[in-house]
Amino acid sequence: MATLEIDRLNKTYGTVRALRDMSFTVGAGEIFGFVGSNGAGKTTTMRIALGVLAPDSGEVRWDGRPLDLAMRRRIGYMPEERGLYPRMKVGDQLVYLARLHGLSPAAARTAMEHWTQVLGIDSRRGDDVLKLSLGNQQRVQLAAALVHDPDILVLDEPFSGLDPVAVDVMSGVLRDRAAAGVPVVFSSHQLDLVERLCDRVGIVKAGEMVEVGGIEELRATQRPQWVVDAPQAPPGWAAEVPGVHVVRYDGARTFLEVDPAHEGAEQAVLRAALATGPVREFTPQRPSLTELFRHVVSSDDAAADAASGGAGSTGDDPTAPPTRQEVSA
Numbered sequence: 001m002a003t004l005e006i007d008r009l010n011k012t013y014g015t016v017r018a019l020r021d022m023s024f025t026v027g028a029g030e031i032f033g034f035v036g037s038n039g040a041g042k043t044t045t046m047r048i049a050l051g052v053l054a055p056d057s058g059e060v061r062w063d064g065r066p067l068d069l070a071m072r073r074r075i076g077y078m079p080e081e082r083g084l085y086p087r088m089k090v091g092d093q094l095v096y097l098a099r100l101h102g103l104s105p106a107a108a109r110t111a112m113e114h115w116t117q118v119l120g121i122d123s124r125r126g127d128d129v130l131k132l133s134l135g136n137q138q139r140v141q142l143a144a145a146l147v148h149d150p151d152i153l154v155l156d157e158p159f160s161g162l163d164p165v166a167v168d169v170m171s172g173v174l175r176d177r178a179a180a181g182v183p184v185v186f187s188s189h190q191l192d193l194v195e196r197l198c199d200r201v202g203i204v205k206a207g208e209m210v211e212v213g214g215i216e217e218l219r220a221t222q223r224p225q226w227v228v229d230a231p232q233a234p235p236g237w238a239a240e241v242p243g244v245h246v247v248r249y250d251g252a253r254t255f256l257e258v259d260p261a262h263e264g265a266e267q268a269v270l271r272a273a274l275a276t277g278p279v280r281e282f283t284p285q286r287p288s289l290t291e292l293f294r295h296v297v298s299s300d301d302a303a304a305d306a307a308s309g310g311a312g313s314t315g316d317d318p319t320a321p322p323t324r325q326e327v328s329a
């Protein structure tokens with residue numbers, strides 16, 4: 001197995017610049033989580049990787065070579081707008097899709113039986129897809145992506161709408177495929193899940209990759225956070241401590257960022273807390289992926305604001321992709 005390389009993809013739809021030099025790699029056996037606000041460019045990137053959409057510029061490579069049609073047939077793809085035939089039986093449909101990817105009739109049937117069993121839908125093989133619940137349709141959709149034993153998995157929001165058991169089944173399958181050497185890339189808005197499952201994460205904003213790396217690596221780019229539980233501390237107690245930035249107050253707990261360049265700031269904030277009364281907790285906190293995501297997205301907004309002098313504006317560039325609010329409005 002080899003590495004999937006997404007190299008400087010650009011894509012414009014009319015006046016909307018959907019991708020700007022989008023680049024990342026997914027190595028053999030790696031699970032890569034692709035996260036970003038609505039309209040950030042995830043689906044566009046995945047469609048280009050699959051070859052159903054052409055980029056304006058840039059390239060997708062597999063094993064160092066541009067992806068050709070034969071290699072694209074080796075991708076297992078789960079589209080966002082699920083692509084099943086509603087009035088076809090689950091088993092027949094999976095056999096048909098496997099045959100389309102070149103499997104013999106016998107191999108296609110074996111693969112269908114295997115994946116319906118692994119995904120817990122073997123008892124539904126004889127049912128039309130439309131008779132299944134949405135979660136079970138999604139399991140069929142994953143089976144459809146896997147039935148030809150792909151060398152690469154590209155999955156657009158595979159976890160949306162799944163119950164916790166189905167999430168576990170799906171996670172297990174992705175881990176298993178990765179363990180077999182398949183590069184797995186999937187998009188999701190469920191950041192806790194991405195954090196649990198992925199080796200590396202890419203945070204995309206307005207068509208650009210703004211952060212990419214392992215979760216620990218990304219955490220290390222953030223200022224250290226502390227939580228202080230001081231029940232008698234009055235509001236604003238930490239505001240004047242040098243080198244300390246109060247992120248938020250939550251009842252008796254205060255969440256703080258400490259400037260690493262400011263030597264002794266942690267001890268100063270502890271002293272300030274003790275001066276107010278008892279301190280029940282004083283703990284360093286590792287930011288979750290959700291916090292990292294908020295930080296990356298909002299700090300970019302702040303930078304854009306500062307550059308444009310506007311409030312929440314994306315600047316004067318008329319080709320800039322819409323903000324989340326514009327997209328969801």
Ligand SMILES: Nc1ncnc2c1ncn2[C@@H]1O[C@H](COP(=O)(O)OP(=O)(O)OP(=O)(O)O)[C@@H](O)[C@H]1O
Nearest residue numbers: 013016018037038039040041042043044045321322
């Ligand atoms: N066929 C299209 N025609 C015009 N604009 C499009 C088209 N497809 C996508 N866009 C625009 O391109 C941008 C990127 O969209 P894309 O669907 O790739 O985002 P996404 O990250 O997958 O979003 P979501 O999380 O909501 O699925 C958005 O501004 C979207 O409105």
